[in-house]
Amino acid sequence: MEKYVSKEIIAGIVNFALILVNIMVVTIMWQKAGVPFNGAYTAVVFSSILGTMVAAYYKIAVSVAPGIVVNSLLCYDLVICQGYTWQETMTVPFLAGLLILFLVYANLHRKLVSILPQYLETVIPASLGILLVYRGLVMGRLVIGDPFQLTAMGSLNDPLVIITIVSFVAVMVFLSCKKSQGLAVGLLVALVMAFINGYVEFPAYIFSVPEGFTDTAAQINFDRFFELLASVAVVFLVLLFDALAVAKTMRKNEEKLLRINGLGSLLGGLFSGGAMSVAEASVAGGYGSDNPAKIPRVTVILLVLLLFCGPMMMELKDYPVIFAASVIGAGCYLLSDLKFLQINDNISVLAGVFTLMLVPLWGSLTAGIGFGLILYYTLKMVNDFRKR
Numbered sequence: 001m002e003k004y005v006s007k008e009i010i011a012g013i014v015n016f017a018l019i020l021v022n023i024m025v026v027t028i029m030w031q032k033a034g035v036p037f038n039g040a041y042t043a044v045v046f047s048s049i050l051g052t053m054v055a056a057y058y059k060i061a062v063s064v065a066p067g068i069v070v071n072s073l074l075c076y077d078l079v080i081c082q083g084y085t086w087q088e089t090m091t092v093p094f095l096a097g098l099l100i101l102f103l104v105y106a107n108l109h110r111k112l113v114s115i116l117p118q119y120l121e122t123v124i125p126a127s128l129g130i131l132l133v134y135r136g137l138v139m140g141r142l143v144i145g146d147p148f149q150l151t152a153m154g155s156l157n158d159p160l161v162i163i164t165i166v167s168f169v170a171v172m173v174f175l176s177c178k179k180s181q182g183l184a185v186g187l188l189v190a191l192v193m194a195f196i197n198g199y200v201e202f203p204a205y206i207f208s209v210p211e212g213f214t215d216t217a218a219q220i221n222f223d224r225f226f227e228l229l230a231s232v233a234v235v236f237l238v239l240l241f242d243a244l245a246v247a248k249t250m251r252k253n254e255e256k257l258l259r260i261n262g263l264g265s266l267l268g269g270l271f272s273g274g275a276m277s278v279a280e281a282s283v284a285g286g287y288g289s290d291n292p293a294k295i296p297r298v299t300v301i302l303l304v305l306l307l308f309c310g311p312m313m314m315e316l317k318d319y320p321v322i323f324a325a326s327v328i329g330a331g332c333y334l335l336s337d338l339k340f341l342q343i344n345d346n347i348s349v350l351a352g353v354f355t356l357m358l359v360p361l362w363g364s365l366t367a368g369i370g371f372g373l374i375l376y377y378t379l380k381m382v383n384d385f386r387k388r
Contacts, residue, residue: 008291011061012298016306019065019279019299021183021330023048023306025323026066026274027313032320033079033086035272039212041310046213047273049303051264052296055278058256061292062246062278063299064264068330069128070238070275072135077366078231086272087221092228093276094220094269096235100243100262104255109240117376119348120369121241125335127359127368128238132331134360140164140324160321163193167325175332183333186325191316199319203311210307216272234366239265239277246278347383351376 023044030040044066051064074092078084103109137143141154141161154161171186194200225232239261247254257278264276316322351372359368 008061008294009298012295013302015063015279015295016299016302017184019048019063020306021187021323021326022065022068022279024187024313024316025068025327026071028316028320028323029071029075030086030272030274033075033089035086036212036215037314038210038310039215039272041313042210042213042307043216043271043273045273045303045307046210047264047268047271047276049300049307050267050271051260051276052300052303054260054263056293056296056300058260059293060256060260061295062257062260063296064260064276065279066268066274067238067242067277068327069132070235070277072132073231073234073366074274076135078228084224084228085221087219088224088228090220090269090272090274091222091225092231092235092269093265093274095225095228095232096239096275097262097264097266097269099232099236100239100258101266104258104262109255109258113240113244116237117348117351117373119352119372119376120237121244123352123355123372124237124241124369125245127355129331129333129335130356130360133328133335134331136324136327136329136331139320139327140168141321142324159197160199160319163190163197164321164324166190166193168328171325171329172332175329183326183329186329187323190322190325194319194322200315200322203315206312207308208311210310218270219272220269230370231366234369235265235275237369239275242277347376347379350379 027037027041027044030044031037035043048063048065055062055064070093074089075086078089078092079086100109103112134143140163141158142164143151144154145151156162167186167190170189171183174185191200240258243257243261244254247257261277264278268274268276354375355368355372358371362368
């Protein structure tokens with residue numbers, strides 16, 4: 001195929017397909033958090049366009065997309081559970097992105113990483129993965145409420161549960177072969193089954209002019225930003241370690257990737273698209289490319305076209321079960337490289353274990369990581385005092 005189409009164009013198309021899952025899932029999340037659907041869709045796609053344009057500017061062959069996990073924290077934890085408005089919640093990615101940019105330009109990011117507890121680099125993605133798997137199981141009705149034991153298994157007589165199971169198996173088959181395309185395949189399988197069972201129909205028209213931009217752009221509200229500083233810190237750490245992990249994988253300048261994450265998240269908060277970061281699934285597309293900047297440019301063109309596909313997304317918004325397997329798969333993807341047991345510091349192990357346990361039990365990434373850090377530094381102080 002490369003005889004007729006350059007490998008950069010192919011990679012750009014593949015990267016677009018990979019981040020499409022993120023865009024669709026996060027749009028539904030923000031709609032459930034109270035953002036008008038058309039505005040949420042336009043804001044998420046537009047923010048992805050801007051972030052990927054930043055990647056093209058730095059000539060790094062990656063795509064920028066809304067993180068399913070981080071936006072899950074913002075939508076479910078802050079808006080739905082704690083009662084913040086979505087306008088107030090947008091201060092979190094905005095300030096986290098601003099903080100990333102400040103550290104990079106002040107050249108303080110390496111010093112910060114050196115003083116943070118070692119276990120955070122492993123436990124943060126693991127906690128995100130566990131929380132994401134749990135929320136995906138709930139979305140897919142595989143886990144339901146139970147008056148006697150809090151949760152129970154969903155009914156296999158429910159056609160939506162069958163859709164989740166079949167699409168979940170498709171995702172797992174691909175992930176077992178270490179192929180991140182499984183998220184897109186799972187979504188495709190769920191869509192086909194939803195069409196066959198009559199849950200989703202083709203809209204009367206597929207394309208339309210983007211709507212709702214004025215409802216979301218620059219709607220950020222700083223009135224309660226002080227109350228959200230703990231969440232800002234968590235999103236900041238996620239963006240930081242995410243960029244460092246991608247830099248290690250691609251052997252690229254970590255400062256450029258941090259700038260991409262910082263600018264992407266800042267713009268996502270400003271335009272109400274949520275937290276944006278480099279999509280790890282898009283990393284492989286740039287290997288061996290002579291013109292890496294061309295890959296994100298191709299992705300940007302396809303994202304611009306996606307802006308006009310709002311009616312199709314409107315058909316899917318009432319059936320989050322369609323996205324459940326992809327959400328579960330994203331969580332498993334984060335857990336696939338878990339090497340927690342290799343940490344040889346007992347205090348880090350204790351803090352990490354409690355973080356992993358409490359994040360899904362409390363349903364709060366901020367509270368789980370915060371408790372783990374308090375436990376870590378408390379044990380450190382006690383240990384140091386005992387040695388003296």
